[in-house]
Amino acid sequence: MYIFKQELKKELLNGMTIRYIANTIGVTEGYISQVLNGKKECSKLVAYCLCKIFNYDLEVEDCFERVD
Numbered sequence: 001m002y003i004f005k006q007e008l009k010k011e012l013l014n015g016m017t018i019r020y021i022a023n024t025i026g027v028t029e030g031y032i033s034q035v036l037n038g039k040k041e042c043s044k045l046v047a048y049c050l051c052k053i054f055n056y057d058l059e060v061e062d063c064f065e066r067v068d
Contacts (some may be wrong), residue, residue: 001041002064004050009036012054012063025049041067 018036022029025046034040035050042050044060051058 001067002044002047002060003041003067004036004038004047004064006038008063014054016053021050021053024053 013036018029018033022032025032027046031040032050035042035046042064047060047064051060051063054063
């Protein structure tokens, strides 16, 4: 499981809405909000999708910390 690095939030969102991100990935807005606020862990697949939405060149390790 992965947890989002909070210090990157403002820079990575860059004006994107939670609704846009959730619709693009195919999950709920509530889930994305919890992940981006560090209240919920996510799978590697969701972490990967978020990174690609933020910036295609980002890797999961750039935006997320792995937690066991």
